[in-house]
Amino acid sequence: MHHGTTITQFIAEEQRHIPGATGDFTALLNDIVTACKMISNQVNHGALVGALGSADSENIQGETQKKLDVLSNQMFIQCTEWSGHVGALASEEMDDIYDIPAEYPRGKYLLTFDPLDGSSNIDVNVSVGTIFSILRVAGNEKPIANDFLQAGTQQVAAGYALYGPSTMLVLTTGQGVNGFTLDQNIGEFILTHPNMTIPADTAEFAINASNSRFWEAPVKRYVDECLAGKEGPREKDFNMRWIASMVAEVHRILTRGGVFMYPMDSKMSAKGQGGKLRLLYEANPMSFIVEQAGGGSITGAQRIMELQPESLHQRVPVILGSRNEVERIQGYHSAD
Numbered sequence: 001m002h003h004g005t006t007i008t009q010f011i012a013e014e015q016r017h018i019p020g021a022t023g024d025f026t027a028l029l030n031d032i033v034t035a036c037k038m039i040s041n042q043v044n045h046g047a048l049v050g051a052l053g054s055a056d057s058e059n060i061q062g063e064t065q066k067k068l069d070v071l072s073n074q075m076f077i078q079c080t081e082w083s084g085h086v087g088a089l090a091s092e093e094m095d096d097i098y099d100i101p102a103e104y105p106r107g108k109y110l111l112t113f114d115p116l117d118g119s120s121n122i123d124v125n126v127s128v129g130t131i132f133s134i135l136r137v138a139g140n141e142k143p144i145a146n147d148f149l150q151a152g153t154q155q156v157a158a159g160y161a162l163y164g165p166s167t168m169l170v171l172t173t174g175q176g177v178n179g180f181t182l183d184q185n186i187g188e189f190i191l192t193h194p195n196m197t198i199p200a201d202t203a204e205f206a207i208n209a210s211n212s213r214f215w216e217a218p219v220k221r222y223v224d225e226c227l228a229g230k231e232g233p234r235e236k237d238f239n240m241r242w243i244a245s246m247v248a249e250v251h252r253i254l255t256r257g258g259v260f261m262y263p264m265d266s267k268m269s270a271k272g273q274g275g276k277l278r279l280l281y282e283a284n285p286m287s288f289i290v291e292q293a294g295g296g297s298i299t300g301a302q303r304i305m306e307l308q309p310e311s312l313h314q315r316v317p318v319i320l321g322s323r324n325e326v327e328r329i330q331g332y333h334s335a336d
């Protein structure tokens with residue numbers, strides 16, 4: 001039986017058309033795919049392998065790490081450090097960049113990742129995911145943290161793995177967005193969602209409403225208008241979702257449209273925090289995917305991918321999804 005296109009075949013065929021492609025990028029993506037399969041396996045087995053619960057540690061943002069956060073981070077490193085394709089790694093779970101050990105050659109790509117996003121969902125058996133972004137090494141042969149501070153527009157590729165009812169991997173190399181489903185029997189991701197696009201209009205939004213009293217005015221206005229439904233200025237009823245797992249949220253939007261918001265709020269600004277989500281390994285890769293699928297992604301007034309990053313773990317507000325809604329929200333910000 002012909003089983004459809006595997007992700008390996010898909011990437012190789014896509015890269016074949018790129019002048020000067022050496023196969024390094026294809027090999028790196030394959031290693032990332034392996035890491036995602038390993039993480040998927042751990043997530044699937046959950047309590048059976050003692051993978052749930054907290055590790056006795058905190059990450060740089062002072063958040064308690066889950067055992068699976070730590071384990072997934074190790075798997076990502078293990079799968080990618082040896083190949084000679086990566087110059088350095090940066091992750092949500094590591095304070096500083098990870099330099100490639102001396103026994104391995106350094107490569108021409110930088111890899112940033114959030115190995116297990118949405119980890120508050122692990123113990124309750126709700127979808128989590130992995131997010132990654134690939135940049136080029138620019139300048140330093142031995143990369144330093146500053147080399148990672150590239151605008152999202154510089155990304156070579158970005159993707160996420162979603163560990164849900166089925167495990168999926170969604171990928172962009174700047175030529176549209178494609179989705180693959182893991183066939184557990186053969187251990188391969190198969191192309192199941194070619195050319196994913198986000199409908200420009202929607203009647204669904206996602207936001208953590210428990211923060212509503214802290215939201216900035218334009219977001220409050222937008223949500224109020226959605227809640228007013230048919231009787232309000234939007235003249236239609238809206239539906240709401242909040243999974244607290246950005247990967248699952250973005251995946252829903254890629255599938256049926258919608259808007260996802262983790263906006264700036266007064267609680268964060270009081271703490272001197274620029275937002276909730278991290279620019280380099282959450283906001284930028286998701287923005288690249290969403291824009292490649294025809295959607296929009298902004299901080300409020302600005303396009304996220306044009307931000308000049310200032311630090312490795314920088315946080316930004318995120319508003320992304322169906323183009324017309326995102327443009328409307330951006331308009332509310334400039335009117336503000």
Ligand code: AHM
Nearest residue numbers: 116117118119120208244245246247
């Ligand atoms: P994490 O990287 O520590 O898992 O945090 C990121 C997650 C996102 O996936 C999700 O959108 C958000 O945090 C949920 O936040 P909240 O718990 O405030 O609703």
Ligand code: MG
Nearest residue numbers: 114116117118
């Ligand atoms: Mg995260």
